[in-house]
Amino acid sequence: MMNSMTTARGESFPHNPGFRGYHVLYRENEVNHCPGCGRTHWYVGRVSAECGFCGTALPLAEATARGTGGFSRAHGPLAIADAA
Template sequence: MTRAAPFDPRMRGYAVFYRPGGSNICPGCGRSHWYVGRISAECAFCTVALPLCEPGGGRFDPDGIYVA
């Protein structure tokens, strides 16, 4: 029986987040007007929704792993 490799969040691929206070370009249409809620932001033109980078006051460490 083969043992599975442990989960490594750095290997999950590219993740897009809405960063409050930053320059946020929509990955769907390229515009930059957003409706920002408590846990996500939605593009005003094409309705693509992105999670907020810091939903609960958390942050990302240098490896890109979310730390609450």
């Protein structure tokens, strides 16, 4: 099991989310149909939206573009301070 999750064959990380293809996102200012039940009533939070009928949760498209997962310590003013 662990061999399937490691880079045994010299390829990049096999479970990289960037390579998984199409994934459903909640897009602001558009009609969003729930992939679970097809309805359009949503409770929208800061990073996700939840269907008001079946509870299916989707990440916000805007949150994934600017979320905390996009920051790296290797870039920016902290990298210069750490190098000194």
